Amino acid sequence: MRMTVRRLGGWAVRITVISTAVLIIQPPNRLTAQDSQFGIRGLGTPGKWESVRARATGGAFAPFDALSPLLDASLADVRRMTAGVTGSTSWRSVSAGSTNASLRASRYPALVIAGPLSRRIVVGGGFATYLDRTFGIVTHDTINLRGVPQPITDEIRSDGAISDLRLALAARVQDRLAVGVGIHRITGSTRVVATRRFDDSTTYRNSTSRDEVAYGGNGGSASALLDLTSDVRVAGWVRSDGKLRADVRGRTVAEDDLPLGFGGGVRWRLGEQAAFAGALAWRKWAGAGPYSHDTFDWSLGAELGSPVSPLRVGVRRGQLAFGVGKTPTEFGVAVGLGKQFSGGRGRLDFGLERLQRKGDGLTERVWTFLLGLTVRP
Amino acid sequence: MKRLALLLLLCACTDRVLAPGVCPGFCPGGTIGIKDTILTDVIQRDSAFRGYVQAWQAEAMPIADVPGVVDSRAIFLMGAIPPRVVAKSGDTTTVPIAVDSARLRVVVVRRDPSSVNLRLKLYRLPITIDSTSTFAQLASAFSAPVVDSVNVSALLARPPISDTATLRIWGDTIRTDSAGHTLQISRSDSSLIVYFGLDTTRARFVVADSGKVAYGVRVAADVRASAALGATDVFDRGPLIRWFYHYTVTATPDSVAHTSIQRGANFDSFVFDPPTPPLDNNLAVGGVPSARSLLRVAMPAFMHDSIDVVRATVVLVPVAPVQGAPGDSFSVIARPVLTDIGAKSPLSTTSTLFGRTTIHIGAADTVRIELSDLVRAWALDTSATTTFMLGQVPEAASYTEIRFYSSRTPAFRPALHVTYVKRFPFGSP
Numbered sequence: 001m002r003m004t005v006r007r008l009g010g011w012a013v014r015i016t017v018i019s020t021a022v023l024i025i026q027p028p029n030r031l032t033a034q035d036s037q038f039g040i041r042g043l044g045t046p047g048k049w050e051s052v053r054a055r056a057t058g059g060a061f062a063p064f065d066a067l068s069p070l071l072d073a074s075l076a077d078v079r080r081m082t083a084g085v086t087g088s089t090s091w092r093s094v095s096a097g098s099t100n101a102s103l104r105a106s107r108y109p110a111l112v113i114a115g116p117l118s119r120r121i122v123v124g125g126g127f128a129t130y131l132d133r134t135f136g137i138v139t140h141d142t143i144n145l146r147g148v149p150q151p152i153t154d155e156i157r158s159d160g161a162i163s164d165l166r167l168a169l170a171a172r173v174q175d176r177l178a179v180g181v182g183i184h185r186i187t188g189s190t191r192v193v194a195t196r197r198f199d200d201s202t203t204y205r206n207s208t209s210r211d212e213v214a215y216g217g218n219g220g221s222a223s224a225l226l227d228l229t230s231d232v233r234v235a236g237w238v239r240s241d242g243k244l245r246a247d248v249r250g251r252t253v254a255e256d257d258l259p260l261g262f263g264g265g266v267r268w269r270l271g272e273q274a275a276f277a278g279a280l281a282w283r284k285w286a287g288a289g290p291y292s293h294d295t296f297d298w299s300l301g302a303e304l305g306s307p308v309s310p311l312r313v314g315v316r317r318g319q320l321a322f323g324v325g326k327t328p329t330e331f332g333v334a335v336g337l338g339k340q341f342s343g344g345r346g347r348l349d350f351g352l353e354r355l356q357r358k359g360d361g362l363t364e365r366v367w368t369f370l371l372g373l374t375v376r377p
Numbered sequence: 378m379k380r381l382a383l384l385l386l387l388c389a390c391t392d393r394v395l396a397p398g399v400c401p402g403f404c405p406g407g408t409i410g411i412k413d414t415i416l417t418d419v420i421q422r423d424s425a426f427r428g429y430v431q432a433w434q435a436e437a438m439p440i441a442d443v444p445g446v447v448d449s450r451a452i453f454l455m456g457a458i459p460p461r462v463v464a465k466s467g468d469t470t471t472v473p474i475a476v477d478s479a480r481l482r483v484v485v486v487r488r489d490p491s492s493v494n495l496r497l498k499l500y501r502l503p504i505t506i507d508s509t510s511t512f513a514q515l516a517s518a519f520s521a522p523v524v525d526s527v528n529v530s531a532l533l534a535r536p537p538i539s540d541t542a543t544l545r546i547w548g549d550t551i552r553t554d555s556a557g558h559t560l561q562i563s564r565s566d567s568s569l570i571v572y573f574g575l576d577t578t579r580a581r582f583v584v585a586d587s588g589k590v591a592y593g594v595r596v597a598a599d600v601r602a603s604a605a606l607g608a609t610d611v612f613d614r615g616p617l618i619r620w621f622y623h624y625t626v627t628a629t630p631d632s633v634a635h636t637s638i639q640r641g642a643n644f645d646s647f648v649f650d651p652p653t654p655p656l657d658n659n660l661a662v663g664g665v666p667s668a669r670s671l672l673r674v675a676m677p678a679f680m681h682d683s684i685d686v687v688r689a690t691v692v693l694v695p696v697a698p699v700q701g702a703p704g705d706s707f708s709v710i711a712r713p714v715l716t717d718i719g720a721k722s723p724l725s726t727t728s729t730l731f732g733r734t735t736i737h738i739g740a741a742d743t744v745r746i747e748l749s750d751l752v753r754a755w756a757l758d759t760s761a762t763t764t765f766m767l768g769q770v771p772e773a774a775s776y777t778e779i780r781f782y783s784s785r786t787p788a789f790r791p792a793l794h795v796t797y798v799k800r801f802p803f804g805s806p
Binding site: 102198203211253 | 392394395396397398399400401402404405406408411413685686687688747749750753794796798800801803804
């Protein structure tokens with residue numbers, strides 16, 4: 001058994017190192033998170049800045065989890081070089097009136113690497129999904145061309161995302177207080193294809209136009225963690241992002257405001273075997289173009305059992321930033337497991353999340369399987 | 378380890394992101410816009426040229442008799458045969474041949490199925506016929522008594538003969554009449570193979586001419602007297618004559634040898650009246666010698682970089698309905714030129730870029746030729762020569778010609794009707 005664990009740990013380290021290298025070299029547009037039909041009309045689907053551990057608790061532990069890219073101050077808890085990567089596969093069913101579709105996507109939504117510079121200062125960084133812009137839609141219609149009705153099929157595909165590239169610094173200024181700041185480069189691109197097909201392919205040729213849209217923006221964040229008691233910790237964060245610029249072939253085609261966000265959380269440890277947390281977040285998305293809404297999210301979660309192999313549960317409720325009409329809502333429950341190996345040098349986290357998103361005329365139900373790998377070489 | 382591999386595989390599943398669009402609420406802000414417009418001034422510097430293919434180079438010989446419209450007649454000169462033969466192998470002396478009969482074959486490659494009592498009439502012509510022979514020059518020969526006449530419609534109505542002896546000799550079923558005519562239907566293209574059985578009075582073997590004979594064919598019918606005979610330019614479709622003869626074997630005076638020899642046409646063509654009128658300001662296509670029209674297209678800049686052409690049609694207005702036998706038709710093809718050097722511009726052989734349409738006799742409708750692939754190719758390649766040539770297919774195989782108004786007639790000038798998709802507004806929410 002020990003041999004197996006050791007072997008597994010060795011492979012895990014190798015996989016993590018290779019994955020980290022690949023993810024750093026690879027353009028961040030493939031580091032996409034969960035997509036949603038609600039984001040098609042807007043800038044995209046905002047990502048969840050959470051590790052698998054935090055996601056399995058509904059996001060409630062994200063402010064206190066160093067490997068969740070939400071708070072910079074939480075990096076202060078990293079005592080040695082640590083890297084974590086999150087992967088997910090989601091199965092999504094979309095219902096809009098009589099229209100139903102089943103979709104599937106696999107993503108690597110977050111990567112965090114952090115390590116101490118000194119006893120009190122930790123530097124970290126990585127990628128997280130800021131806005132997912134992967135989608136594909138098909139519509140059928142009949143248009144009148146040269147006096148004759150022509151059935152057509154339009155297909156618009158977008159593949160890519162806008163990622164949040166973060167460089168953060170966290171410092172434990174007092175034994176009970178940690179603060180962090182981060183600078184964010186919001187960057188990414190999407191490959192977009194619009195195709196029109198004619199049923200009468202003898203007379204009309206299909207039309208396909210392709211382009212690549214490059215996105216860019218900047219942001220900054222600040223946060224703090226305060227231990228009120230040895231068991232109770234509170235967190236607060238604020239983040240401000242500038243404008244998101246969209247360029248096609250070197251020409252700026254759109255510029256939209258990105259939100260100011262702030263939030264907080266509280267965690268209560270009940271001995272070594274149980275911890276509970278709750279988190280809140282507000283984001284002012286309403287200035288980010290048409291059909292955008294300010295959002296408020298809350299979550300509650302628990303981590304139970306031994307730190308070596310804890311059980312996690314959580315619930316979340318929130319709003320979606322984009323959607324026609326009333327602000328769409330999201331409700332989710334999650335459960336997960338963690339398993340340390342190689343004497344704490346590595347950890348595998350599993351999570352299963354069920355989300356339901358509702359808006360005017362559309363309902364989405366999502367199952368997401370999450371896999372996280374954390375390595376402390 | 379297996380479990381880890383399974384999990385990694387699970388996470389690496391193929392994405393399926395395509396869903397039915399619920400628009401406009403859950404679709405991208407932009408739409409695929411389409412526009413349809415007629416560009417009336419992009420076809421410029423158009424010209425017509427004549428002389429590409431002559432009647433004697435054509436793939437077929439049209440025959441028609443439409444009073445007041447056209448009278449077209451096929452003419453052909455059969456090859457010579459030796460008037461003497463070597464009677465015995467290895468001997469140097471020759472003996473004269475004595476012709477017994479001949480069988481002339483013509484192939485009807487096109488006919489109007491609705492013709493009633495379609496008849497082919499055979500005339501003897503002087504063996505001096507050549508490419509300079511005209512309708513008027515041969516009028517007297519065609520006024521002479523007919524050599525033979527076959528009622529094709531009546532032959533077709535007869536039951537086919539399919540006994541084993543016939544099949545062995547002819548290779549297929551035949552239809553015959555009491556006058557010695559035979560008709561076979563080609564298995565490959567349903568053309569009609571007609572044989573005239575000719576005795577020595579109708580197929581005169583003149584030693585001085587080495588057996589060369591020339592014939593002309595007219596067509597007659599109660600309704601729609603129009604057809605076309607195959608020419609030697611197409612394999613096994615030209616006229617053939619088989620001479621049946623005998624000669625005396627000198628070594629054995631009592632013995633007579635019977636044999637035959639076949640010859641094809643040395644020359645075939647057709648003459649018709651009225652002749653094709655000379656070129657004018659308009660764009661002529663077809664006729665004999667064949668005419669082609671060169672049309673140059675000034676592609677607007679927006680067609681190169683901001684749109685995607687999904688359909689392009691050349692719109693041509695005929696000057697007048699095409700004259701000819703009712704029920705006939707012919708094809709006009711638009712081919713891109715590789716280099717624009719005027720009348721002798723080399724034509725592209727990329728058939729996917731060709732446009733084609735069928736012209737019906739008597740129709741005065743506007744002619745439209747689809748050139749979507751060609752215009753799309755021009756839109757992608759700014760260095761391409763944006764010129765195309767209109768020609769008849771096959772060329773010079775018909776007396777028919779169509780004329781379109783050129784750019785010199787502003788009200789009816791050629792135009793390009795394009796339907797295009799505008800660039801999708803990527804990047805906007």
